[in-house]
Amino acid sequence: MGRVTDASAAAAASVPPVAPRRTHVRTHHGDAVDDPYEWLRAKDDTEVVAHLEAENRYTESRTAHLAPVQERIFEEIKGRVLETDLSVPTRRGAWWYYARTEEGKQYGIQCRAPIGSPDDWTPPALEPGEPVVGEQILLDGNLEADGQEFFSLGTFEVSTDGRLLLYGVDVEGDERYTLRVRDLDTDETLPDVIEGTFAGATLSPDGRHIVYTTVDDAWRPDTVWLHEIGADAASDRRLFHEPDERFWVDAGFTRSDRFLVIGLGSSITSEEWLVPADDLTAQPRVVWPRREGVEYDSSHAVVDGEDVLYVLHNDGALDFELVRVAASDPAGPRTAVLPHEPGRRLLGVSTFRDWAVVGYRRDGLARLGVLDYATAAVDELAFDEPLYSVGTAGNPEWAPPLVRLGYGSFVTPSTVYDYDVATRTLALRKQQPVLGGYDPGDYAQRRLWVTATDGVQVPVSLVWKRSFGEPGAAPRPVHLYGYGSYEATIDPGFSVPRLSLLDRGVVFAIAHVRGGGEMGRQWYEDGKLLHKRNTFTDFVDVARHLVDAGYTRPEHLVAEGGSAGGLLMGAIANLAPELFAGVLADVPFVDALTTILDPSLPLTVIEWDEWGDPLHDAGVYAYMKSYTPYENVREGVRYPRILAVTSFNDTRVLYVEPAKWVARLREVGADALLRCEMVAGHGGVSGRYSAWRERAFELAWLLDVLGDGVPSGAEADA
CATH class of the missing domain: 3.40.50.1820 (Alpha/Beta hydrolase fold, catalytic domain)
Structure with a gap:
């Protein structure tokens, strides 16, 4: 009887499933559409x-x-992947942080080892499979994932003093994370548990608070919260809420640890608010009030002893320009740093104590340059391949002598460089091993x-x-x-x-x-x-x-x-x-049309800036329906x-x-x-x-x- 059942099941599986047609009329702008498969939306x-x-x-x-x-x-x-491997260590405070993988294990292991001296900026050359002197395992994803069909690590951050670990885990695949805190001195998981957070969360520079975001019913991150470590999560303070359904909210501290930046963004408009890092209960202060169609983001620096913001924006500058303003009066006078240049799309600026790194695109390729605060000159890094990708990666320190870069191309495996700003030289730290005799030539x-x-x-x-x-x-x-x-x-x-x-x-x-x-x-x-x-x-x-x-x-x-x-x-x-x-x-x-017509669905209202609003605009409706x-x-x-x-x-x-x-x-x-x-x-x-x-x-x-x-x-x- 089992064989007959198996044969019947196999025969049934060889025939394409037929979803029943069920009348479901959608009417907008006088256009009635029968959507016979809409019943498949009922996930439960x-x-x-x-x-x-x-x-x-x-x-x-x-x-x-x-x-x-x-x-x-x-x-x-x-066979081409070195299954037991390590990332290039990144320095933060008194530690080198890195991740490693082990053959046969699905997930990475997050680790750290102590730096040799305060002047040591050359990462240790770690060998796969070899013990690392002084290694401390911070989080083993394989242990965390044990018994779960799905596992994703979201937030992973260590406090400035190296004592606390904040991490977030999703075990469903729905991008809702549970935050936990671990004392790295005792390896004890603290009682703090925050459920249902968005992916981004961060520790305050003093290690006393967690800043995190939550989402609304449409899966839009809309609220920033402040949690005091050791307190009941039910008493968490709401720092900021954005009611406009077009905007996502995020929050993070400047590299200088001077400000908490609360950022809001739609596809075409952005706004930022600053909170002093040493007084997180203070009233947030806007950088530039939002204006429809104007996008900007700011990065804190100290120039000639003054707190300033380098602001990248598109106000009258299609491909963006970079200006400098006083952090105490962001709406005040603007000093042009990199004026708008058609064909050079400015993408971002990362400020450090002594200089900044600017990312931009020209002629269809990504570029990086070091910005001199005093002269506003940009020293562009040169690469000799006709096609490539490049970007900054892993630079948490405020005053490093080096900038960590990630580089690769179709034929060059992912490569990590440290760029010495003073000598203008690249130091190769690691290139992704490709086993089996791979030859880029x-x-x-x-x-x-x-x-x-x-x-x-x-x-x-x-x-x-x-x-x-x-x-x-x-x-x-x-x-x-x-x-x-x-x-x-x-x-x-x-x-x-x-x-x-x-x-x-x-x-x-x-x-x-x-x-x-x-x-x-x-x-x-x-x-x-x-x-x-x-x-x-x-x-x-x-x-x-x-x-x-x-x-x-x-x-x-x-x-x-x-x-x-x-x-x-x-x-x-x-x-x-x-x-x-x-x-x-x-x-x-x-x-797309069904989704964008329904503002109750995740992300729909936010998406109107990208696709148009077919719910209220008959022209957009007709255009979207056409494709x-x-x-x-x-x-x-x-x-x-x-x-x-x-x-x-x-x-x-x-x-x-x-x-x-x-x-x-x-x-x-x-x-x-x-x-x-x-x-x-x-x-x-x-x-x-x-x-x-x-x-x-x-x-x-x-x-x-x-x-x-x-x-x-x-x-x-x-």
Whole structure:
């Protein structure tokens, strides 16, 4: 009887689940729309859960033949990673802080070791697997995660005096964290427990208080709280509350420990409030009162004995400018430090005691420069690769002689440098080990410029393995990635899993479409609100160029994007299904209109600045309806193969969006699969081995879609 049951179950799993159509009429601006799959939104409904589980069984059945390839890729990823490893130590106070991993363990271990002397700024050269003199384990994620299906460490901060550890843990994937405090002298966990906090929390410089944020019903961080360590959390003091649903709130201390900064931000407007760090109950004082469309952020410094704020803003400066104001009178006179320069998008300033580091973009690449307080001159750091990514990382000290940098490219593994400001030299501290004989010289990268339909030049970044020949010499399989929202940049960076595609002859490409930030603020403005379609047509134009110029063929071209990039994937599948063999959509925002119409859903009101307000504006409603993937699934076309990956506990893009989309695609005969992680959040599964296995599954699916497009002899399993 068991065999019959197993056979029946297997047969059922081989048939795509059919979601029942149920009338649900949505009416806005005189437009009545029947949304027959909206019932899938009822997360607590057992029928909904059963449907998602049936989708998972179907996907498992349809992809069972990929198991050998998936396992091979997983072993390749695992074989390239030094499983027992350590990060480069970062100095704070009297300690070097670092994280390490151990072979076979899912999560990192947070540690510290004492500095040798107050003048010691060279991090100790730690060897994997070797004991560290004086090591103290602060938090072992493997122990904290024991018995949990999901584990994410949010806040992790040690007090200035090194005595207390504040940490936050999420065990559901819903990005609600529980804060706890540990006495590092006694290894005792203190009674303080604060439930339901947002990710960001911090200790006051004197170690007596915790500053944290909580969210409203729409998952918007809206309130800043002050908790006295040792007191009942029920008595916590509310420091700040923001009622405007368009604004997120966060809080943190300046590097100088002089001020607590409470920051508010929407997509287009920001505001900051200062509280003296030595009197956290004082009334917050605004830096600049908010003005619609003006964004700014400030950083404290001391110049010629005066407390000043370096303020980066876009008031009359599209690509931002940097000014200096007195901290005692921020609304007073402004001294221009870096005036607005079109084409140089200023991104941020990190102030230290003696100088500042400025981040900016020019010609589509990230740049870093050291700012001299006295002269306002910027000394730009030079890197010799044509494509790369760079940024500051791990610089908690106020008066260091060095700046810690993170660097990488498509071919250069993630690299940590310390830049000596006085001598203008870079010291290599560590480069990510890549086992298995990796040689960066075996791979090449370059940038293309593709002319979009309206004449705009769209940058495209490529990486490939040299032994398979130059891209464009003959059609090759291409994996094309895109995002294009929120002014986010997708810079060329190294990926161990990607090597499993490159080593099989696949060319990886990023289409830096409008809506992202790669080419400055105007690039973003031209891909949002009523210009959003440029994001989609740019990607299609890039794909069409890659086909027309002989880089690939449609049957050998796969596309991928996640979250807002998943919206891009759904849109291009509707716009140009003939150009792609497959589309991988991770946590895809494919039912955007339904979501943005409902202000009770997480983040909706905040998102109106990015997409428009279809609830109150008929023009925005019509425009969004014209491109939202779920609303525009087409009859009578042959869709590429589609894999949608989502998470049941995702609070940013709800599982219901890809679930509805896949149901609608099946109506028109599309080969669409849905994989829903039932215990995960927006970032997917937790634990490095689980994440590698998940990525191996996705890459195996991509290779299966490419089929005979993968060069023969590259990999038998592929």
